[in-house]
Amino acid sequence: MTKITHSFALSLVAAGLLASTGVNAESVAIINATVHTSTEQGILQGASIIMDEGKIIAINPTKVEADTIIDAKGQIVTAGFIGSMNQLGLVEVGAVAGSRDAGDDKAGIDFDPSLAFNPRSSLIPYARKGGITRDVITPHGGDSIFAGLASVVDLSGEFDSVKQTHAALVVNLGEQRKGSRAMSLKNLIDKFEAHQQKASKKDKKDDAKPSTEDKVLTKVLAGEMPLLVSASRASDILELLKVKQQFKLNLVISGAQDAVVVKAQLAEANVPVIISAMDNLPGSFDSLHANLNNAGELEKAGVKVIFAIAGDGSHNVYQLRFDAGNAVSYGMSQQGALHAITANVADVFGINAGRVAVGKAADLVMWNNDPFELSSHVTKMFINGEEVTTESRQDKLRDRYMAESEMPRAYTK
């Protein structure tokens, strides 16, 4: 694995002056790469990429000039993968309450867990092993249907990792632990109607400063902030499409196990879905159509698909590439699966990354082999143009217990 020495001076510059981007003062070029661009360009053979100031500044320039030139020797380079629907940096150990910050009983529309994001979490270097460079951290929420606000973070491990707050408003609909899903949906509609009424009154008499909740609702109802709703059953999805129509929402549906049943309507309404490619069991009466073929079926129907890891997606987000591989195995196109963990996530959440294209964040991953294969691994990785390591705490533990030593293991560091 790559071992990187960060320049201390550089870190200071990054933290002090350009806290929102993270910058490498040195330009880097990768040459002779097989670039899977996640754009219409598809795959570029023998390509070169130049990054500077945290961004990709050139692809296949006539002349390669950079402070550092890396010969990929034909290896595959992809955009860094983007996770979502997990609590990376908001949880260290699932069952340790004090290490969990993604939920709160009182969470609502204005709950923003990014304030609690911990870039030093041991989950982050581990996630990088899977080529994950960015992530949409998503609140669990609490008692309300409104779970709170999603944010976009990078996986640099630096203290300026939170790149974008208020990336989506997260709502939990569908199957309810108690009560009726009809009431949940009504609460959502009521909230939107009440806000519209309030807003129209305010137009006449502009008094109090709007609350965070009001600001969020205004953005959601203007279609400027995605409304990220969990729902699975086909009838629930259709009801949501009506709500989208009524309020002109930028609707995204997560879970969506039975989305395949209404794939044509989803495509027509231009509503993306965030699914687990591996969901194929009827976990409830809402997901009787979960199937490994669904990703490919949705793709063919023209639905924009994003992959997220089912279950504990925080500790396991590194597996996203394997989920993508399995989706390919069950009928999705290789490019479609790649987009489902790169460009599509970027598009839905307004992230300037996820493609190997000029102007995008220089989040690049070099692979020794097909990145979807179990056999491949990361050989080099850049986030915002800076090289990062994939070495994690797990590697330290392995090395300690495999080392030969006369002394107790505790002395092997």
Next chain:
Amino acid sequence: MMQKFAPSLLVVALGVALAGCQDSGPQDEKVTINKNPYPSTYQALKSTSTLITNATVLTGTGERLEEADVLLIDGKVQQVGKDLTVQVDNTIDAQGKWVTPGLIDVHSHLGAYPNPSVESHQDGNEMTSPNTAEVWVEHSVWPQDPGFNRAREGGITSLQILPGSANLFGGRGVTLKNVPAHTMQSMKFPDAPYGLKMACGENPKRVYGRKGILPSTRMGNMAGYRTAWIDAAEYKREWDKYDSDYAAGKNPEVPHRDIKFDTLRGVLEGEVMIHNHCYKAEEMAMMIDLSKEFGYHAGTFHHGIEAYKIADMLADNGSCAALWPDWWGFKMEAYDMVQENVAIVDAVKNSCAVVHSDSDTTIQRLNQEAGKVMFRANDNGFNISEEHAIKWITSNAAKSLGIADKTGSLEAGKQGDVVIWNQNPFSVYAKAEQVFVDGAKVYDRHDDAYQAQSDFMLGQK
């Protein structure tokens, strides 16, 4: 050991148990505990003689044969080799495909925590007492769990269903043949030994600590096991004495029957195998000492996140370690995961490394789970081959369950449990194309007639 499960010895009237109270005089009818009251009714599906030709064959014994043939006759593996010339009913050209033994998952909750996972289906954890050795998970198994079909489509031909890990003693596990059925008994693996689920660490102490009873600590866990084994030893002594006194012509009083202690006695007599949910190195080390204190075998350690820290100790004790490739971080005792855990355990002489699922999803891709371990280990200095790695999900798993004499490898005389893969099974793109159990085709990816569907899914729209 197996004879003790034979039905002929078992049916003796229990009704007279209360009658004989005299220690001498004419003998009352002997009371014998029926050790197999819910016997297997498994019947292999109809099979024909089958020759699978020209495949890359991983035998499960560590061998890899190229362009090789596998012959199944009368439900058994008859022969594995090159250019077999024999008249069969069914020849399958497996050119370019790979053949392995049927996969075995030693840790599943299918049927006991089935899908849909509604409240009514939570039948895997009898969380009412820290010692529920009296429960048998087979009594919870819903054979219509659609997960059995999904697992078969991933090449799983045998699996052990275990109770959950809330209790120090969670109850008996059961090993099943993964055939579609509508009774548990008709899936039950004939003559497979029973397992007893034990659990270390956080789960028991959390569940019972909340209720304000022992155990609320790890030391409480140990006290709970030791107390139970002391009682079990006494129970065994009473029954052994009854048996020997009766054999000596006396008419002894029949000891009180307790099905909890029947199971623990079964462990002390080597008939019931321990399957121990245990994550941490220091706890596994104590569980091995515990087994020595009371004279039984510590069996297989399941989950064993820290097994790599004590790989030599596990091998010395003859204990298998059934592990995940990469689950971690969901609780403190799962924090020290390394992706090479299985490989490090495996590297020790006389080891028994197993990859398990404990999941209704990854059970469908146990081949990929093993692949993840193999490739990560090979990235970090190991040199593990496919023919070796397949043992983690076939023959080593069979050893852990005490069925290695019957299945888990492609050797003459073994049960005809076989998977034909479309390619190298350690690829993310690999799929089981045909699955055989006891020589009978139970799944065919390209033939709807061999794709079983659960009652639950039938007619759903």
